[in-house]
Amino acid sequence: MASSQKSAYGDQINATKSNSQCPIKNAQLQQNENDEISKLLQESVGEDGDQNDSFTLLKDLEAGCLTLETLPAEILMHIFQFLDAKVIVEVLGNVCVRFKDLFSRETYWKTRISKRWPKQYPPVYEENFNWIEACVEREEQHRIWNKAKETCAHISYKEEIYASVDTVHLMKGGKLLATGSRDRFLNLLDLTKYDEEDPAASKKLMSIVSSDKKHKGWIWSLASYDDTLCSGSWDCYIKMWDLNADLAEINKFKCKSAILGLHAEPNWLVGAGYNQFLYMIDPRNGSGEKKKFHRSPVLCVVADEKYVISGSEDKTMAIYDRRAGRVYKTIQTDSYAMGLSYGHNQLWMGDKEGQVHLFDTTYGSFEKVESYDVGHTGKVTCIQYSTGALFTSSTDKTVKVLEPTRNPDVITTLDSHTGEVARLSYQNGTLATAGSDSTVQVWIPKTIYESYR
Incomplete structure (x- = not known):
């Protein structure tokens, strides 16, 4: 009985195939x-x-x-x-x-x-823009930050930190984190060691280096390239450290001012001085020069192979042409810059009034596009752009994650700090922030966190 039914069913299928061929x-x-x-x-x-x-x-x-x-x-x-x-x-x-x-x-x-997301994206036209990578990144970042409490492993780190943290810096694809604070401690943390199941014990394992002997003043700025970490301090030194040797000192350079901002690349360092100067140093032989483009302390600096951009309390941004060796353009602003982010034909600036400003840098134009109120009620202390999101920190104790578009909407507001947020660092999905509450807050997407286990 079963055999005859199976045979009949097979005949029916064959008949269907022979009589109902798909049209070519x-x-x-x-x-x-x-x-x-x-x-x-x-x-x-x-x-x-x-x-x-x-x-x-x-x-x-x-x-x-x-x-x-x-x-x-x-x-x-x-x-x-x-x-x-x-x-x-x-x-x-x-x-x-x-x-x-x-x-x-x-x-x-x-x-x-x-x-x-109908708003203009990318905010400024970019030739050869990779739309596939951008779409993946935007959707991923929106998914993560729209429900950060569910999608991220959150670390509140305060071990061996006894004063306001003024700077944080992520390296090695977001796996290593350096912090600098007013207690003169320079900390290096391995974020892959964090375990949500045992946070107290894992925080101790995270610490690679924790020393108050690296500088004699507040550590205010950090930058890195390859296996080298660079730090700037109120002791007027820029120092270089070996990431592969527990931050053994590689070199140091004495300046005549506290270093408030820092850019580092192989064979070239730029420090933003409280004394209105930019310090440009070749670490191979210690040679360097100082340039004065401002009339007040220089608070922030960013650079690429063509330009160095500095922001000062004198309400100007100076665009220095590296090849010509002179100031290419000076931009007057209504309020002074406290944070800069540069790349993708864009210059983003966060100012003392809590505003965010976008400049088009295509072909060296550095023309202002627009200013935005993103909801901060204090100074914007740091800003960082990526193709997936725009990040801002503020003295209003919050960090905002914004859509990376013109007139950016807020994806989420992070309020884990109980004090002013002095700096942020974002790399490869991981976000770290420095606060005057003597803590460092870190958000690691669960997909990345699970890959560390």
Whole structure:
């Protein structure tokens, strides 16, 4: 009985296959598909949950032909919009040639971002912008920070910290964290050692170096490159430390002022001096020079291979041309800069009044785009841009995670500090902040935290 039923069922399947073959796509349709693919992508990516008129195309397909190879591209795009961009890139793009072709098209990723976040992105045009990586990063950062209490391992670190923390600096893909404070302690922490199951014991294991003998003054600025950490202090020294030798001293340079900001790269250091000077040093031979572009203390400095940008209490930003060896442009501001972030043809500035300002640096223009009130009620002490989010810290005791767009919306406000937030550092998904409450706060996404276990 069972055997005869199985045979009959098999015959029915074979009959169905022989009588209902999928229609072969004609040559004209094949030719038009490539010409119309961008339009299909635009029409297929709608708001979450929206229906699409293109679903009527399903009625034209026989039931036996509903396969991945016969479904119209717009229907596939509508289905896949409910998946994370990271899943599409890392998994679906490797399933078949058709998926790989669909998801290699820039139009899909542009449309996907603009439908969810309609404000201008990137904030400033960038040639050869990687839309795939940007979409993955934006969705990931929004997912993480929208529910940070659920998606992050949060560390409140205060071991061997006895005074206000003025600076933090993440290195090595966010695995190492350096901190500097007014008790003159320079701390180096291994964040991979933290364990949520036993936070007290793991915090002790995290400490690689904790010393108050590295500087004789408040440690105010940190920077790094490769395996070298650099620190600037109120003792007027810039010092270099070996990350692979428990912060053994490599070199030191005496300045004539406290160093409030620091930029470091192989064979070149720039320190922002309280005495209005910028100190430019070649650590290979200790040679250097000091440049005076301001009439008040220099609070912050950023640089790339072309320019050095410094912000001062005199309400100016000086753009120094490294190749020409002179000031290229001076920007007058309504309030002085306390934090700068530079890259991707953008210069972001946070000021004393709690405002955030965007400048377009394309082709060295450094033209102001717009100013924004992002909700801070105190000074913006630090700002850092990434393709996935914009981070700001403030004396109002908060850190804001913002959308990386023009006129950025707030994703979340972090209020773990009970005192002013002096500095922040963001790298590879991990965020660290320094506070006057003598603590360092760290947020590590659970996906990264679990990879450390």
